[in-house]
Amino acid sequence: MSEHGGNVVETGQQLGIDPALLLDFSANINPLGLPERVRALIVSHLDIITHYPDVEYRHLHQALASANRCEYDQTIAGNGETELIYGLVRTLAPRSAMLLVPGFAEYRRALQQQGCQIIDYALSEQDGFQVDFALLDAVRTHRPDCLFIATPNNPTGLMPDAGLLDRLASLCEELHIALIVDEAFIDFLPQGSTLAPRLAGSRYLYLLRSLTKFFAIPGLRLGYLLSGNKETIHHLKRTREPWSVNAFSALVGQHLLSDEDYISRSHAYIARQRDVLLQAMARFPSLMVWKPEANFIFFRCLRQGFNLKAALLRHHILIRHCENYPGLDSAWYRIAVRTEAENRRFIEALTHVLHDADDGIFSNLLPPAG
Structure with a gap:
């Protein structure tokens, strides 16, 4: 493990x-802990534990779409972000992938399970572990099937330059490379995501989000994925195991982003x-x-x-x-x-x-x- x-x-x-x-x-x-709204929702809806959740999570997906100003069929909720990392890798089935090092371990584990060749792009202490425009040249040279990048990075906590991210998204779109952006900590940044406005016109951009960290509900396990590629989202919904999100998570997730x-x-x-x-x-x-x-x-x-x-x-x-x-x-x-x-x-x-x-x-x- x-x-x-x-x-x-x-x-x-x-x-x-x-x-x-x-x-x-x-x-x-x-550190502020569980929002009072979450506590009140769970206490007042204890009876939902006696029923199966909606297998399509219609209300949850609609709430996520509304909060992110995207379409209903451009989002999928998951049992934490980690479920969606593994599901997306299985769906895309990349033969080669580029990972920024150091980075979150689960990207590598998910890719290795699919027998994917991994290309490490090392971030150096001398450069402050910050990614720069040399990444664009590396992408052009290696032409991976997908690229994972975390914004902010885990474990460094650093954000790449917004202009670099924009050019990277354009390059991946041009070269048909799946750009998988882990925004697990983006809610901690008041300015939010600079890439989200690109979703509507993109087929190769995927934004991973976590709700467990910012809203202090890691025990509930709730994350979601946004993408303009509706076919991929549809495939993920159709092929994953049913009821991966429990009833309390689905209920709470409908209200978090409006608090x-x-x-x-x-x-x-x-x-x-x-x-x-x-x-x-x-x-x-x-x-x-x-x-x-x-x-x-x-x-x-x-x-x-x-x-x-x-x-x-x-x-x-x-x-x-x-x-x-x-x-x-x-x-x-x-x-x-x-x-x-x-x-x-x-x-x-x-x-x-x-x-x-x-x-x-x-x-x-x-x-x-x-």
């Missing part, structure tokens, strides 16, 4: 403690806490930190051979080790932006395990609470 964030049960068992005692910085979930108050509060709170956390981490000489646009922070520990994850676990804090991402090693980590109090606890533990408190420069890393 691939390693992912949020694996508190296994970690708790390994440590011999109740998983509830762990402070989880490894899963990139909205404007929760969305605006989340943007403001996460931006504020991310900036404070980033500034605090950047003051540690032992860390090299990348400024993200998502709700998580990517960084490298400069202490040779030091296992920061293990050290923080002694303080019951779980962070995401990035050594299983191709192109990275054991020095790389990722943490989520959490609440003010939780972020403060993380910085206090980090100060302790790196032994930098003796330097006297970390006494005021974070501003006063409140």
Whole structure:
């Protein structure tokens, strides 16, 4: 199995403690938690558990189409975004695919299951792990059947230049290359997706979305796919297993994207806490930190051979080790932006395990609470 964030049960068992005692910085979930609208919907509709969901998910698909200003038959909901990654790869059946490295592990696993040749396009630390226009030349040279790109990237949290994305979409359309854009964290960006307006006129653009991260419902498992290629969407709906989305997920998904108050509060709170956390981490000489646009922070520990994850676990804090991402090693980590109090606890533990408190420069890393 691939390693992912949020694996508190296994970690708790390994440590011999109740998983509830762990402070989880490894899963990139909205720190504001479950929207009250979701809680109220589930409580007031408990009886739907006694009925099968609509196998076509008509109301859910209509709500997703309306929220994204696209047509009903240009969207499909799934049991989390991951189901749609695997389903799309099976449907497209690419012989070759280009992946940006480092990147989310499930693209590679899905492609490998189909026997697809994988072309790695390495992002370098020297270039700040940011993709540039050289990617266009690589696409022209290799002519893959499909290209995966995450915006923002996971694990770096970086967004490619909007102009580059536009030219990339045009190039893939011209060369008949499926451009699969993972927008799992796009809801954390107030400006949203720059590629969505291209859907109506495209046959090769696919936008993957997750609702579990921004709306803090990972246990419900809900994502969706948008594409102007209606034939592909129709094929996905026709060939997948029935009832992959449960009744509660289908109900909740009809209302999430219209919760404007929760969305605006989340943007403001996460931006504020991310900036404070980033500034605090950047003051540690032992860390090299990348400024993200998502709700998580990517960084490298400069202490040779030091296992920061293990050290923080002694303080019951779980962070995401990035050594299983191709192109990275054991020095790389990722943490989520959490609440003010939780972020403060993380910085206090980090100060302790790196032994930098003796330097006297970390006494005021974070501003006063409140």
